Amino acid sequence: MVGGLEGLMMVHVLFGMLCIVAAVWVFVDVLNVSEANIARIRMLSVAVAVFMWLAYLIGGYWYVTQYYADKAIILKGPWPWAHNFFMEMKEHVVLGLLLLTTYLPIAAASNLVANKSARTLVLWVVGLIALIGVAMDGSGAIIGVGVKVGLLPH
Amino acid sequence: MANSDTLGKYTVAYALSLAVVSVLNGLLVILKETHEESVLALMKRLTGHHWITHGIFVIIAFVVLGWLFSRANGGRGIQIPVPRLIGLLVAATVVGGALIAGFYLIEG
Numbered sequence: 123m124v125g126g127l128e129g130l131m132m133v134h135v136l137f138g139m140l141c142i143v144a145a146v147w148v149f150v151d152v153l154n155v156s157e158a159n160i161a162r163i164r165m166l167s168v169a170v171a172v173f174m175w176l177a178y179l180i181g182g183y184w185y186v187t188q189y190y191a192d193k194a195i196i197l198k199g200p201w202p203w204a205h206n207f208f209m210e211m212k213e214h215v216v217l218g219l220l221l222l223t224t225y226l227p228i229a230a231a232s233n234l235v236a237n238k239s240a241r242t243l244v245l246w247v248v249g250l251i252a253l254i255g256v257a258m259d260g261s262g263a264i265i266g267v268g269v270k271v272g273l274l275p276h
Numbered sequence: 277m278a279n280s281d282t283l284g285k286y287t288v289a290y291a292l293s294l295a296v297v298s299v300l301n302g303l304l305v306i307l308k309e310t311h312e313e314s315v316l317a318l319m320k321r322l323t324g325h326h327w328i329t330h331g332i333f334v335i336i337a338f339v340v341l342g343w344l345f346s347r348a349n350g351g352r353g354i355q356i357p358v359p360r361l362i363g364l365l366v367a368a369t370v371v372g373g374a375l376i377a378g379f380y381l382i383e384g
Contacts, residue, residue: 211380213327214301218369221297232283239281243291250369
């Protein structure tokens, strides 16, 4: 069922992108924190974690059960480093990202309106999430192109 | 009454746990990739795939260390100035990522 698996990968990317978007939203909301948006910040912080866990579980399932075929294509193609560096790096750095997103709701549970230290902490955590998330997204794109160029006549 | 600029014990404990586990994550990558016959093979045997074992190890370490750090100091948790905590967290995240990226840049 190739169509279903391709769809699964698209859902993986979708949840990854939603995680980044929600993280940027939290960043901006924390910069403008007040009693009016504190509940939204906490809800979005949980959403960041949920989106990341969904992206991780779906991508992980695909990686463990399906990726071997793509890996073989990449390694025989002109971009073997798409696997040897980008995939290897991505599959392990993403575990750190998973923990950062899991930690975010804990940090965001602080009184962000009154506590400047807590605001600073949340800004750093969510900033790291957004930056690493973009790096993971870019790595995924390179891996996808690695498969594509591996399938081209060469 | 707690200072309004201090952090809760779980916020501190799990930030420290995150810092420690970020570095451990990078070190485990190097350890398993440089010991394929022993460490990597064991990790594969435990769950069927080294990456699943790696993920479970990292998640359990994060939860357990955070819980232990929150129990320190007679249950008050670890006391650390917030700027130092943030510095540790950011530095450990960068170091953990650099260990992984650097290893595969050299060995990949």
